[in-house]
Structures are given as structure tokens and as C-alpha cells.
Amino acid sequence: MSDTLEAxxxxxxxxxxxxxxxxxxxxxxxxxxxxxxxxxxxRISDDEADVTLSADADTFQEILSxxxxxxxxxxxxxxxxxxxxxxxMKLASVLA
Numbered sequence: 001m002s003d004t005l006e007a008x009x010x011x012x013x014x015x016x017x018x019x020x021x022x023x024x025x026x027x028x029x030x031x032x033x034x035x036x037x038x039x040x041x042x043r044i045s046d047d048e049a050d051v052t053l054s055a056d057a058d059t060f061q062e063i064l065s066x067x068x069x070x071x072x073x074x075x076x077x078x079x080x081x082x083x084x085x086x087x088x089m090k091l092a093s094v095l096a
Contacts, residue, residue: 002032002033004029004032004057004061005029005032005033005035005044006044008027008029008035008042008060008061008064009035009042009043009044011064012035012037012041012042012064012095013041013042015094015095016037016041016042016094016095019094020094021037021038021039021090021091021094022039023038023050023051023084023087023090023091024036024037024038024047024048024049024050024051024087025037025038025049025050025051025052025053025087025088025091026045026046026047026048026049026051026052026053027053027054027055027060028052028053028054028055029054029055029056029057029060030054030055030056030057031056031057032057033046034046036049037049037091049083050083050084050087051081051082051083051084051085051087051088051091052081052082052083053070053079053080053081053088053091054079054080054081054082055073055078055079055080056078059073059078059079063079063095069092070088070091070092070095071092074088
């Protein structure tokens with residue numbers, strides 16, 4: 001398993017702690033794998049989700065660190081969204 005994915009899961013679980021996220025989302029990270037976020041937290045998995053957000057590893061890292069706004073990444077074409085856009089917006093507010 002990728003150290004990058006393990007570190008991302010840890011960081012996402014910290015961001016999700018105490019937050020209300022009652023849907024499911026998948027971060028599909030090019031050449032690394034996928035992370036699922038749901039009411040149970042974040043974990044490395046490629047399960048089905050309400051929305052899939054796809055990006056390369058650099059873009060994902062920038063979003064996770066707060067350097068890049070998820071909406072800005074989507075608008076610039078660095079992040080693609082497939083599925084429920086409302087869930088994507090909810091996730092963006094939880095991770096902010």
C-alpha cells in the first residue's frame with residue numbers, strides 16, 4: 001500500500017472528525033489508488049460511492065494540504081467530478 005495513501009487517510013480522518021458527512025465519496029488518485037470517505041471516516045478502498053473525485057497525486061496533495069481549493073481545482077480542470085455534485089460540495093465544505 002502506498003505511504004501517500006496511508007498519510008492521506010490519516011489526514012482525512014482528522015479533517016472528518018466531528019464533521020457531519022453522511023454520504024459517500026471516493027478520491028481516485030491517478031497511479032496510486034482510491035480512498036473512500038463516508039460516515040465511518042476515510043479508508044483505502046475502491047468501493048462504489050455517491051460521487052467520485054479524480055485527480056493526479058500532486059493535485060490531491062494540494063487539495064489535502066489546503067494549498068488548492070477543491071472548487072478551484074474543478075474549475076481549472078485539475079479535478080473531475082463524476083456523480084452527485086451536491087455530495088461533492090458538501091465534502092468540500094467539510095474538508096475546508
